[in-house]
Amino acid sequence: MYCCQQVLVGKNPELISILTFLCEQSHKLTNMGIYYGRQLYFKARRSIGKYDLEKLYKNNYHYKVLYSQAAQQILRTVAESFRSYYGLTKAFIDGKIPDKPRIPNYRKKGGLATVSYPAQALKLKGKQIRVPLGNTCKRWFGIDSFLIPLPSNLAFSALKELRLLPRNRCFYWEFVYEKEVVVKPQLNQENVLGIDNGVNNWLTCVSNVNTSLIVDGKHLKSMNRWYNKQISTIKENQRTGFWSNRLAAITEKRNRQMRDGINKAARIVINHCFKNNIGTIVFGWNKSQKNQIELGHKSNSEFVPIPTARLKERIAQLCDEYGIIFIETEESYTSIASFLDGDYLPNYGEKPDDWKPSGKRIKRGLYKSGNNCFVNADCNGAANIIRKVSRKLSLNLSRLCRGTLTCPQRVYLWSAKKKLSNMDLSCCVVST
Structure with missing residues (x-):
């Protein structure tokens, strides 16, 4: 089974600046994906594919400034939201649900969005996790990664995904990990x-x-x-x-x-x-x-x-x-x-x-x-x-x-x- 543990990011000005920049780019890339999905639906009445957004925006600088796998996760999340909308619309037409669903709308201007890193993009250095940045970010700012501490109660081998969650002007790390199924007591x-x-x-x-x-x-x-x-x-x-x-x-x-x-x-x-x-x-x-x-x-x-x-x-x-x-x-x-x-x-x-x-x-x-x-x-x-x-x-x-x-x-x-x-x-x- 999979579990999620949230850890509040400490008040480190340098790290907060990096996280704010990443979430801003994720926000803009998300809105770009939503724009394409909405225009494709309104003008061509076509559904969006799983990899369509990645092929379309792979040369965009909002995509390049993020690590490639993190950018892919952002666009795939947008594609999944549109596929869910198509499925709910069909269910509404068939009378399976009472309320008509709404097409995914744009995020508010100036906001922050979640950034996700799969486990294969992360590396363990001592007791810290190395989180990579995109090549464009390295060329602009001269850094290619940053380190965050691994929670003492988690094993790096069990980690499946790392998410950066912005909320109420602070940041959380969400560690998604696989937990061994406990022996269920006979009650x-x-x-x-x-x-x-x-x-x-x-x-x-x-x-x-x-x-x-x-x-x-x-x-x-x-x-x-x-x-x-x-x-x-x-x-x-x-x-x-x-x-x-x-x-x-x-x-x-x-x-x-x-x-x-x-x-x-x-x-x-x-x-x-x-x-x-x-x-x-x-x-x-x-x-x-x-x-x-x-x-x-x-x-x-x-x-x-x-x-x-x-x-x-x-x-x-x-x-x-x-x-x-x-x-x-x-x-x-x-x-x-x-x-x-x-x-x-x-x-x-x-x-x-x-x-x-x-x-x-x-x-x-x-x-x-x-x-x-x-x-x-x-x-x-x-x-x-x-x-x-x-x-x-x-x-x-x-x-x-x-x-x-x-x-x-x-x-x-x-x-x-x-x-x-x-x-x-x-x-x-x-x-x-």
Whole structure:
């Protein structure tokens, strides 16, 4: 399997100047390829071939200033985008997709684009990677290559591609490498973990083996709130479309924090499955749940920026890697129905007119069942998510009882007292 590791480029003025120049040339070469593809489609109604752009622009100085294989990768990416457009257009005509696709458009003037180097273009010198430049670049500036450090956790022999990614006025190296398939643990697939997502409680997890936990989301919400406040303050007296180094820096910091939170939360869930021999995960998810949402200005600013969809995809990736079954199910009526009373759970749009839940949520975080039992409201929803698929999967829910739903453990992603390590992300746990 292939993995990708991002490394932030340090503040080296000489190296930053070289990377900026490369990304500018990649941006211009990309626009040239898009121009040819658009004109070929509009005027001749012809499709672009895989190697057409390379033959057309091989004598262009934007092509020559880059290393030949890097320039080829840029133009082939453009050709692939047009071939995808042709395929989607055909699918739209055949009625296979609902929305009409748009032809690839030009990149904005003055932007930066990604540069890719295949592994055969790179060489290892000591503990550094030699990245080559084009002959024209050598003739202009007198340099033919530059060196970057190889990450200590990667082997050069496993490296397949090196990408230079410009984003928010900084640069990242993306190391695409081949990872050996790990021995998948033999987990019991009859043991299932139900996950209900939210904001303050980012993930509420309940299993049929008498375990429950909550991945805290308050810190993540606080980061988003502080980011929105900074953006609002800086832009308050500025013109429309204003962007600065300060805005780029705080945006990039916020994005790195979100990515770190996603990786930590996903690892916590997977480690919980390993510890309790759980081989199936059921994730409650309503598609397009954030589209045209109207919770109010304040609630929208807290709910919409939380990257729960990316977290779901990350959990699904880890499940595929470790042989855990991942099931996504719609979660309509799981929060208001009572698990302990066995309320019927209709799908969205199929609720009977006389349907009424046995219990109700009496205040934030507390659910009262029909027989006056008090349980955690989010745990009640996670248990109902399991019940949504229990008949289809023939699951035994006899151990999923009131005690599991009453006192879940709360796990914090970041803690001032104890740092989360890569090997053990189950620390910082307290009972709630």
